[in-house]
Amino acid sequence: MKRLLKSKSFRAGLVITVIMVLVTVAGYFFSPYDPEYMDLSLKFAGVSPGHIMGCDNFGRDIFSRVLCGCRTTLLVATGTVLIGCVGGVIVGSLTGYFGGVFDTVVMRINDVIFAFPAVLIALVFASLFGNGEATMILALGIAFIPSFARMVRSEFIRNRSLDYVESARLQGAGNVRIIFAHILPNAWPVLLQSVIIGFNNAVLAEAGLSYLGIGVQPPKASLGRMLSDAQSYIRISPGYALFPGLVIILMVLGLGLMGRSSYE
Amino acid sequence: MKKETVLKRAVSCLLAVTLTAALCGCAGGKKGGNSDKFTVGIPQDIDSLDPHDAVAAGTKEVLFNLFEGLLKPDSEGNLIPAVAQEMQEKENGKVYEFTLRSGIKFHDGSPVTVDDVAYSLNKCSATGPDGTPLVPEFANISKVETDEASSLITITLKQADTDFPAYLTCAITPEANKDKEDTAPIGTGPYKFVSYTPQDRLVVRRFDDYWGTKANIENVTFKIVPGTDTLVTDLEGGSIDMFARVLSEQARTLSENPEFQVLEGTMNLVQALYLNNGREPFKNEKVRQAICYAVNRQEILDYVSDGKGTIIGSSMYPSFKKYYMPELSDRYATDVEKAKSLLAEAGFSNGVSFTITVPSNYTQHVDTALVISRQLKEVGINAEIKEVEWGTWLSDVYTARNFDATVIGVDASNLTASALLSRFESKASNNFINFSDAAYDENYRKAMNETDDAARTESFKECERILSDRAANVYIQDLPEFVVIRKGYSGYRFYPLYVQDISLISRD
Numbered sequence: 001m002k003r004l005l006k007s008k009s010f011r012a013g014l015v016i017t018v019i020m021v022l023v024t025v026a027g028y029f030f031s032p033y034d035p036e037y038m039d040l041s042l043k044f045a046g047v048s049p050g051h052i053m054g055c056d057n058f059g060r061d062i063f064s065r066v067l068c069g070c071r072t073t074l075l076v077a078t079g080t081v082l083i084g085c086v087g088g089v090i091v092g093s094l095t096g097y098f099g100g101v102f103d104t105v106v107m108r109i110n111d112v113i114f115a116f117p118a119v120l121i122a123l124v125f126a127s128l129f130g131n132g133e134a135t136m137i138l139a140l141g142i143a144f145i146p147s148f149a150r151m152v153r154s155e156f157i158r159n160r161s162l163d164y165v166e167s168a169r170l171q172g173a174g175n176v177r178i179i180f181a182h183i184l185p186n187a188w189p190v191l192l193q194s195v196i197i198g199f200n201n202a203v204l205a206e207a208g209l210s211y212l213g214i215g216v217q218p219p220k221a222s223l224g225r226m227l228s229d230a231q232s233y234i235r236i237s238p239g240y241a242l243f244p245g246l247v248i249i250l251m252v253l254g255l256g257l258m259g260r261s262s263y264e
Numbered sequence: 265m266k267k268e269t270v271l272k273r274a275v276s277c278l279l280a281v282t283l284t285a286a287l288c289g290c291a292g293g294k295k296g297g298n299s300d301k302f303t304v305g306i307p308q309d310i311d312s313l314d315p316h317d318a319v320a321a322g323t324k325e326v327l328f329n330l331f332e333g334l335l336k337p338d339s340e341g342n343l344i345p346a347v348a349q350e351m352q353e354k355e356n357g358k359v360y361e362f363t364l365r366s367g368i369k370f371h372d373g374s375p376v377t378v379d380d381v382a383y384s385l386n387k388c389s390a391t392g393p394d395g396t397p398l399v400p401e402f403a404n405i406s407k408v409e410t411d412e413a414s415s416l417i418t419i420t421l422k423q424a425d426t427d428f429p430a431y432l433t434c435a436i437t438p439e440a441n442k443d444k445e446d447t448a449p450i451g452t453g454p455y456k457f458v459s460y461t462p463q464d465r466l467v468v469r470r471f472d473d474y475w476g477t478k479a480n481i482e483n484v485t486f487k488i489v490p491g492t493d494t495l496v497t498d499l500e501g502g503s504i505d506m507f508a509r510v511l512s513e514q515a516r517t518l519s520e521n522p523e524f525q526v527l528e529g530t531m532n533l534v535q536a537l538y539l540n541n542g543r544e545p546f547k548n549e550k551v552r553q554a555i556c557y558a559v560n561r562q563e564i565l566d567y568v569s570d571g572k573g574t575i576i577g578s579s580m581y582p583s584f585k586k587y588y589m590p591e592l593s594d595r596y597a598t599d600v601e602k603a604k605s606l607l608a609e610a611g612f613s614n615g616v617s618f619t620i621t622v623p624s625n626y627t628q629h630v631d632t633a634l635v636i637s638r639q640l641k642e643v644g645i646n647a648e649i650k651e652v653e654w655g656t657w658l659s660d661v662y663t664a665r666n667f668d669a670t671v672i673g674v675d676a677s678n679l680t681a682s683a684l685l686s687r688f689e690s691k692a693s694n695n696f697i698n699f700s701d702a703a704y705d706e707n708y709r710k711a712m713n714e715t716d717d718a719a720r721t722e723s724f725k726e727c728e729r730i731l732s733d734r735a736a737n738v739y740i741q742d743l744p745e746f747v748v749i750r751k752g753y754s755g756y757r758f759y760p761l762y763v764q765d766i767s768l769i770s771r772d
Contacts (some may be wrong), residue, residue, distance in 0.1 A: 022488055036638070037638075038567070038635065038638050039568065040566050041569070043566075047435050050582060057513065057631075058567055058631075058634065058635070058638075084466065086616070110379040127656065130650065131651055131652070142546070181468075214653075217648070217649055217650060217651060218630065218649050218651065219636055219637065219638070221648065228493060231494065232492060232493055232495070232496070232511055232513060234496075235517045236513055236516065236517060246599050
């Protein structure tokens with residue numbers, strides 16, 4: 001951790017990320033306007049002290065919507081990474097630790113899921129369970145499992161024949177204890193990296209899916225959804241596309257810098 | 265080193281942003297189109313290439329260029345002879361006699377015979393799985409007789425119907441092509457089928473043996489552009505030359521572009537919040553009326569189409585001058601208090617919740633649903649929005665009737681009042697809102713059996729009035745239509761029906 005804090009890009013990334021999270025959390029308690037309130041007289045209103053990012057095609061305050069959108073996007077990203085990470089750790093640790101036929105079979109299934117693009121899985125889920133955030137989190141989460149599983153599995157393969165594992169086994173520790181108490185903590189640094197990268201991918205995937213209209217349902221705001229809606233009006237109201245876009249860039253940039261410095 | 269990396273990343277991010285902005289700006293430079301190639305953007309995929317099976321308005325407007333009936337509509341709303349050279353009405357509208365146009369050919373070069381006409385008419389009057397003919401009005405046909413020598417086709421009806429010629433716009437196709445109508449369709453229209461790639465494009469070519477005025481442009485491609493988001497870029501980038509229904513903001517953007525011309529007409533649709541009358545809470549008429557009162561139509565127009573569009577009050581749009589009743593459009597003037605009290609009377613003083621299912625490819629409908637949902641909140645109605653893909657909408661909402669409410673535009677397939685009104689008969693197979701009203705059925709039947717034109721019109725108007733009074737749906741508007749065509753092309757004409765006649769377009 002100390003080593004990380006020394007890295008300038010980590011610090012820069014940390015600052016950006018903390019600010020983004022703070023803004024998002026603050027937006028939960030306070031937003032200047034109701035993000036769903038429409039006002040005809042403010043249709044495509046420009047940037048002003050009252051509306052620091054202007055208004056959209058329904059006269060809704062873009063800043064309030066960006067705040068709300070950050071929340072949706074962060075929620076989806078967190079949920080996705082959580083499902084992907086927990087699923088990946090279970091699959092990866094078991095296959096990596098036990099190996100053999102079990103490993104071969106499960107990892108081939110893993111490869112099959114890996115071969116499906118996240119968008120495709122999301123489309124299948126959307127047609128089965130309908131559109132919405134929960135569906136999107138589930139679909140993206142499942143799509144993220146294979147990459148986590150691979151990462152964790154390789155760590156387990158590397159660790160399982162090391163001396164400390166052997167000695168734990170000689171002391172009579174059971175498989176479960178070895179997996180979770182001994183090997184997993186040692187796989188943590190690698191896992192952390194993939195969590196950060198995964199988080200970034202999830203932010204972009206949410207934006208992509210909502211952009212395609214299979215994610216968050218209107219009138220709820222999400223950054224991707226806003227970008228997609230703004231497209232038709234890019235000439236009339238460039239700010240409508242620009243601000244949500246910038247926020248996505250900042251979110252990804254912050255985490256990206258952090259993740260990058262951990263392997264520098 | 266590390267400082268440099270941060271800087272590098274920041275600079276490359278900035279660069280990416282500026283480049284994107286710059287690229288957006290310079291897309292307009294490209295010249296698209298040449299005299300023998302024209303690409304029309306359409307908002308949805310073709311649901312069937314068989315003109316008799318297609319149900320979506322968006323498909324019919326395309327197939328209009330490939331197929332013709334005995335008669336066809338023109339841009340003035342008249343019926344003009346097409347496959348038939350002339351028509352004679354006999355016995356007060358009970359018998360119709362058609363003479364086949366001499367020398368008329370199908371796209372494959374074979375001559376049109378009276379047998380082909382009989383085949384097509386019989387196909388459309390054969391009952392489908394739901395018990396009604398493909399063209400419901402054909403249930404009225406008693407027999408179709410043909411005489412090869414004199415090229416005569418005689419249609420005898422069970423009951424006289426002076427509107428009957430309007431249904432004869434149904435496509436005439438060759439019997440020989442019976443098995444391939446949905447893969448390689450053949451008709452008699454000004455364009456012939458070349459190829460179709462699902463989800464992508466339909467390619468057609470000018471039919472040089474066309475009986476009438478031949479089309480001007482030789483090769484026409486209908487390119488599917490799902491979602492209107494990328495439209496402006498597609499037009500400016502040159503991948504499409506024309507799009508029939510752009511959003512008002514896009515029209516404004518494009519009208520400032522010297523490369524395009526924007527024409528304004530109406531879409532000829534009945535846009536409404538269609539309510540599933542067979543479901544709670546809409547089984548209750550008072551709830552339906554409350555929603556009608558809660559909605560502010562002018563505000564919807566202001567949000568969705570810059571205040572353009574025509575507010576309507578029943579299932580009829582202004583192009584049908586004879587049947588349209590402008591007085592119904594303010595039947596439910598916005599009245600929040602009245603809406604609340606009606607809800608209370610209906611026993612829903614604690615509020616109502618329902619879902620509005622909208623097809624995500626129609627931005628106008630999605631936006632309308634958003635504004636309605638917002639307006640309904642004022643009276644304590646919680647309307648959630650569920651976007652679905654067009655195919656899902658057709659199967660779940662339209663066919664399976666598994667929905668609470670939906671915003672959509674309903675078009676007329678021909679130039680009669682029944683084209684818009686027949687679906688609200690209790691037992692109609694396309695009555696997707698499950699509307700059921702004895703007085704309506706009676707008036708509709710009366711109109712269909714009436715031969716006197718004035719009395720018939722009056723009965724149809726009574727039907728419209730019932731739809732309005734019973735608040736069958738929350739009628740909103742006939743949407744304004746903005747057609748964008750690349751400059752250098754002319755001849756586009758608006759029809760009183762949902763069609764795009766590409767054959768009239770020519771390069772200057």
